[in-house]
Amino acid sequence: MGGDGSKNKDSASLVKRRSLSCDQGFLSVPAQLVHHSVFRRSAQHREDPVSNQSRPSDSNPEGPRLEFISSFLPEFPQSFTGHKHLQILGFVAKGSFGPILKVKDVSTDETYAIKVLSKAEVLRNGVLQQSKEEVIIQRQVRHPFLLSLRDCWQSQSNLFIMCDYCSTGDLYTYWSLKGRFDERDVRVFAAELGSALGFLHDFGIMHRDVKMENILLTDKGHLRLTDFGLSRRLEHGDRAFTICGTIQYMAPEVLSGGPYSHAADWWSLGILLYALATGGFPLPAEADHGDMLSSVSECPYDMPDNLSPALAFLLIELLCKIPTRRLRCLELFQSQKFFHGMSFDSQLLQKSPIEPILELKNHPDRPERSMRGLSLDLLQNFECDLQNSPSNPADLSPT
Missing domain, CATH: 1.10.510.10 (Transferase(Phosphotransferase) domain 1)
Known part of the structure; x- marks a missing residue:
């Protein structure tokens, strides 16, 4: 994540997508405790669409807002102030359910890439469990030739997956x-x-x-x-x-x-x-x-x-x-x-x-090739409720 590129539309990516459900609940495990560790899963693990029971409902006595948060727990913990030092530097690519952003942690001067997933789109497409599986897998593996997961969390509207940023591109x-x-x-x-x-x-x-x-x-x-x-x-x-x-x-x-x-x-x-x-x-x-x-x-x-x-x-x-x-x-x-x-x-x-x-790397055509026709118009209806986010999509520049 974080290269200067986007999904290639011409390659017909994501031909048919289904979410994963499992007989056992998923647990988040700190990455430092499972470095190069082996995990097991139920042999009955099947690829079925997510049940409608996982979707927020107005009939929930606790209120739809609470359920809209709890549906993504524990894989995506709720964050209020833990990421207040992140500053958005630019727009890297378009993901399936939101943009991929280049951010800087001003407290450490480190640069990262954040994959943003709209909660509404995740639930609408029935990929809640698959989104959880994505971060579970990344938490449990570390290898020199795999991109490392740094953190993940949720806001009211979005899920955030933060990884290392690779400035060279894809x-x-x-x-x-x-x-x-x-x-x-x-x-x-x-x-x-x-x-x-x-x-x-x-x-x-x-x-x-x-x-x-x-x-x-x-x-x-x-x-x-x-x-x-x-x-x-x-x-x-x-x-x-x-x-x-x-x-x-x-x-x-x-x-x-x-x-x-x-x-x-x-x-x-x-x-x-x-x-x-x-x-x-x-x-x-x-x-x-x-x-x-x-x-x-x-x-x-x-x-x-x-x-x-x-x-x-x-x-x-x-x-x-x-x-x-x-x-x-x-x-x-x-x-x-x-x-x-x-x-x-x-x-x-x-x-x-x-x-x-x-x-x-410094080829004059590389920036244009890396964007592959990507336009900031794709962000016009996107609400990024990340701390210190720009007031409007026009403030995001391609990187």
Whole structure:
């Protein structure tokens, strides 16, 4: 979160979104107590729409306002003065249910990105439990290649998720400027993102929206996977059925409505690496998931001749249409010939900067590319009840 970009409308993100419900209640756990810890979940966890019982009701004897607050507890605690030192610096991107803002904590001089979700929109779209799941997952995992959660809270009208701010931007912006990356740089990106996915899967977490727009970059050009809005916890052996994600990255088993598992994330990684190395996607995005499934089913996924045999073989392994035969675990991923002689140690991977990213950071077209047609008009009807927020949307400038 916090890169200089927005959701790519052309990629048909969020094809079909459902919320999660669970037989057990969710509990908030301080991040420092669960660093790299393993959590369990009920095997009966299902993907069902949120019940109307979770919505505020005027018949509540305590009043609709109290219920409008309690519905989001305990994952989003109510905050009155705890964030009075935050100063809004700009408008970073448009999220699904509100803007993503760049803010500064004037007491510490630290800069963060805040994802704002309108409570009314969250309830109207039936994604209350999914919004809670998003912050639960981010609280419970810490990894060098995942964007870190700093805090989350609620006001009367909105939910706030505060994460680190990555001023360099998102990978999609740089890919659109460069066209294709050298295999040496693709190898580093692949190792970092593969490490992040392997870590998440060991915790039973599927990301379900791996794409370049959700990869932010540090000041040295190394990646941070972000946006857990579609993620869910799924123990090994369980299956999911919700059609969700970004259509060009969705595995065939996801496009067909399941069942699918963590192997779908590795397919998305294969599509991403293919695009980075070749400058284009294997297939153009279709209008809906049915048409996309037909295209994916018919596509042979032949590798371009300009790819090295080692990279071509890795992509073939990742883009296997049969999930049980697909490369779908970190150990096998690391053993690929493409990574021969390379360390997967996070500190070593980040030691050297990614030169193409640093060279393009000051490209004159980067600000416009990063906004991707985003306009402040999208904020005209948005009420941001964050402390020290501007009096009107026009006071927010793109960053």
